[in-house]
Amino acid sequence: EPSMSQNFCPHCMEEVPAGVDFCPQCGREVHGRAQPHQLPIGTVLKTGKGHSFLFGETKGDGGFGLTYIAKEMSSGKVVAIKEYFPLRCQPQRAGDLSVRPTQAMEDIYRRGMGSFLSEASMLRAVGDIPHIVHVLDYFEANGTAYMVMEYLHGVTLKSWMDQRPAVEPLAFLWKVLPLMKSLELLHQAGVIHRDIAPDNIMLMPYGSLVLLDFGCARSMEDNKSMTVVLKPGFAPLEQYQTRGQGPWTDIYALCATVYFCLTGAVPPAAPERLGAVCEEHPDPLLPPSALAPAVPPALGELLLWGMTLQPMSRPKSMGQLAEDLESLLRTLARQEEPPVPPSFWKGPWAKVLLGVGCGLILLLLVLLLGQLG
Helix, strand or coil: CCEECCCECCCCCCECCCCCCECCCCCCECCCCCCCCCCCCCEEEECCCCCEEEEEEEEEECCCEEEEEEEECCCCCEEEEEEECCHHHCCEECCCCCEECCHHHHHHHHHHHHHHHHHHHHHHHHCCCCCECCEEEEEEECCEEEEEEECCCCEEHHHHHHCCCCCCHHHHHHHHHHHHHHHHHHHHCCEECCCCCHHHEEECCCCCEEECCCCCCEECCCCCCCCCCCCCCCCCHHHHCCCCCCHHHHHHHHHHHHHHHHHCCCCCCHHHHHHHHHCCCCCCCCCHHHHCCCCCHHHHHHHHHHCCCCHHHCCCCHHHHHHHHHHHHHHHHHHHCCCCCCCHHHCHHHHHHHHHHHHHHHHHHHHHHHHHC
């Protein structure tokens, strides 16, 4: 049975003195309240592995699950915990906090939960890949499942873009490059994310990017029909078909995310693009430079290659895309370098001075020889 605990800030999980209304650490009001379908603030869940987690506020509420800030009570480590809560199964939260789907969706709910747990196990086994949020643990409770991840103090690209009128293309893409290389390692380990979008990539205080929310990740060895995860504009065509997903799926979504950050515009949805092409109209996906002149055309072409409608026409791997991007960034950086002024000794005056110098030396030699004679 879950227990309850108080005297902490539900926003940052720091302890606060009794009777305090605002957190001394983050300054926010400590008297938060969860929605009826969410775990109440102060819930403590015990795992079968001897850990207990104290739950704070809900940080994310999506179609597949709820994400909370929490704290492992013995160590005091702040974590993020994702609760399996698929809306399509119409789950209800009972008084004992257990989650129950509608009877008609029971089988789908159970299969989904098994997949959620196997994905958590797979991601934990992958280990620590830079720029990828780390899965620390997973467990079952309340008739559902939970995935424990490191908690990151940053801002999502979606929130970051809401606060910025424009992004400097080259500086931003240098931040994206290490994330691409880490995604290549993830793909080599047999995992695809399937839900890359601006709200799933966090910009950290020190400037790097970290990919979040692996609740939709899948092993590439799973040949079963994959549940559709759709974010129009960022989801490639194959995700509307539920089959045929792979590393190329993440390539499209990441390029679409970069496109959004460079232009401020969500790309047209893949079915809209396909419909236009089938009717022999121009692809409504415009080159990035048409929306943001500061984006070099060559960079735009690379992004559009990653967003090709046909999966097999995209870059063959995230590693190839990263390699091509790095080469292009280095070329563009060299082009932007200010020209080095020519050395004085390589200019036209150098020949004149050299001639005068040689003449004076010869004159001195003649005079010296004359005196000796």
